[in-house]
Amino acid sequence: MLLVTGGAGFIGSNFILRWLEHANESIVNLDALTYAGNLENLRPVEHDPRYRFVRGNICDAALVADLFERYRPRAVVHFAAESHVDRSITGPSVFVETNVTGTTTLLNTAYRYWLGLPDEEKADFRFLNVSTDEVYGSMDRESPPAKESTPFDPSSPYSASKAAADQFGRAYARTYGLPVLTVRCTNNYGPRQYPEKLTPSIITRAAAGLPLPIYGSGRQIRDWIHVDDFCSALRCILAGGRPGDIYNVGASNEWENLAYVRKICAVLDELRPRAGGGSYADLIEHVHDRPGHDLRYALDSSKLREDLGWKPDVDFESGLRATVAWYLEEGPGVAL
Template sequence: MKILVTGGAGFIGSNFCHYCFSNEPSSQIEKIVVVDKLGYSGSIENIAGLMGKKNFEFIQADIGDQKRMEQILFEEKIEAIVHFAAESHVDRSIDDPGLFVQSNVVGTYKLLESAFVYFSSLSPEKKERFRFIHISTDEVYGSIPMDGAPTKEGGLYAPSSPYSASKAASDHFVAAYYKTYGLPALITHSSNNYGPRQHPEKMIPHMICNALEEKQLPVYGQGLNVRDWIYVEDHCEGVWKLLLKGRPGEVYHIGKGSGISNIELVKKICALLDTFFPRSSGKSYAELIRFVADRPGHDLRYALDVSKMKKEIGWQAQVDLDRGLQKTLFWYVENRDWVQSVMNKGYTLKRQGLRGTKLI
C-alpha cells in the first residue's frame, strides 16, 4: 500500500507514521508520503526519525495547492489518502476564524478535487482498492447533556466554535464527494487525543510543561467540562484498521468511550507529577491550579458511542487514561528540547475576551 498522509508532521499525523513503521502495518506498506506545509503546529522534528527510511518521503506542500497535490498523487501512484491536515485549536479559531475556513474547508475541498482527478484516472481494480479517510472530531456534534447518551454515528451536527464549524463543513464536502462522485471516502470522528509530540498549547502537555516550570495551571470556568481522552497510538491503530476494513461512505467513531472532567484530569496530572517529579517545596502541584474566565461557547460535554468500531472493525482502545498520562508525562520530561523549540514560536490571542492572553 502506498499512503499519502496529509499533516503528517503534526501531532496525530506524525504519530500515525511512527505507528505504521513500528507495528503491524510495516509489512504491508510499500511507501508513506507525508505532505505538510509546516505551519506553527507541524514540525520536521516530529518525523526526523523516519527521514532516512527508503519507503518514507516528506514533501513540504499545502493541500490547498491543487496542481501540486495532483502531481504528487500521480507521481507517487498513491493508493490511499489519510487526511489529518487541519487547524485544530479552538482558541485559535476564535482568534482567527478565516484561517480555519481556508485551511479546513477550502483546503479539504481542494484536496478532494485533486483526489477525484487522480481517482478518475485509475483502473477499475485500483479504484476498488483506493481509500480517502477524513479525520474529524467529536466537536462537530456540539455539547450533549451530562446525563445524555453518547452520540452515535449519524448524530445531529451542532458545532459551537469556528473550529468545529469548519470541521463540520469539511465533513459534508467529503460525504458529498462520496455520494455525488463516487470517491471512496469515509469519515472518522475522534475524541480528544493526547500523547507524544502534541503541541504544548494543548491541555495535557500545557499542564505538564507549566507544572514543571512552577507556573500556574489555568483551568477554564470551574473545570466541569467533560471530555473523552484517547491515547494517540490507539487512535492511529483505529485509523489503520479502517484502511483495511472500513466501508466507503460510512462514519466511524474513534474514542476510549469514557469521560472525565477537566479539573479531575488536571488533578490526575498533578498527582503523577507529585509521585515522579516532586516539587522541592514539598507542596503538591495541585496548588498551582487556577480557575480562569471561561472560553466563549465552551461546550459542556462530548461523548462518542464507539461500539461500531468494535463490532464492525474489531478495534477498541487499549491504553487506559492513567497509563497513557504516565507515558505522556515521561515523554515530555525526556524531550524538553523539542518542547522549547515549539514554544519559541509563540502565539498571542486577540479576540472574544482572549485578547492579550498568551497561549504559550
C-alpha cells in the same frame, strides 16, 4: 503508497511512526509546517527509504495533483487542519481556508485521480477524512454518547470548519462515488503534541512552576483516548472500513477537565516532586471561561468495535503516566 497530509503534527506524526512499524508500505507526508508542525516528531524515520517528506499546502491544487501523479497513492489519510479552538475564535478565516478550502481541494484532486485509475486500483482506493467529535456540539451530562447519525451542532469556528470539511467528504462520497471513510474522534493525548493543547500545556507549565489555568469551573467533560489507540483505529478503518461510512472513535474514558488536570498533577508529584514540597495541583488557577465552551463530548464507538473488531488497548492510568514521563524527558523543544 499512502499520501498523508499534516503528518508533522501530533496525530499525523504518531500515525506515520506506528504505520512504518506495522506495515511495509511507503508514505509521502505533505505538510505546510505551520506553527504546530515539527519535523523533529519524525526524526526516527527521516532516513527510512519508505518515508518521503514534501513541504506544501493542501490548498495548492497543482502541487497536490503532481503528488498524486508522481507517487500514485492507493489511499489518502487526511490530518492536515487548523485545530485550536482559541485560535479559531480570534482568527476564524484561516480555519475556513485550511479546513474547508484545503479539504475540498484535496477531495477534488483525489476524485480526478481516482477516475483515471484502472478498475482494480479504483476499487481499492480510499480517502480517509479525519474529523472530530466537536462537530456534534455540546452534550448534557446525562445524554447518551453521540452516534454516527447524531445531528451536527458545532459551537466554535473550529468545529464549524471541521463540520463543513466532514460534510464535503460525505458529499464527494454520495455525489461522485469517491470512496471516502469519515472518522470522528475524541480528545487524543500522548507524545508529540504542540504545547498549546491541554495535556502538554499542563505538564510543561507545571514543570516550570507556572500557573495552571483552567477555564471556568473546569467541569467540562472530555473523553480521552491515547494517540496510539486512535492510530490503531485508523489502520483498522483503512483496512476494513466500508466506503462511504462514518466511524466514531472513542475510549469511553470521560473526565472533567479539572479532574483530568489533577490526575496529571498527581503523576507529576510522583515522577518529579516539587522542590519546595506540596502538590502541582496547588498551581491550578481558574480563569474566565472560553466563549461558547462546550460542556461535554462523548462518542458511541460500538459500530467500530462490532463491525471491525477494534478496541482501545492503552490503559488510561499507564498511558497518562507514560505521556507525562515523555514530556518530562523530551521537553518542549521536541514537543513543539
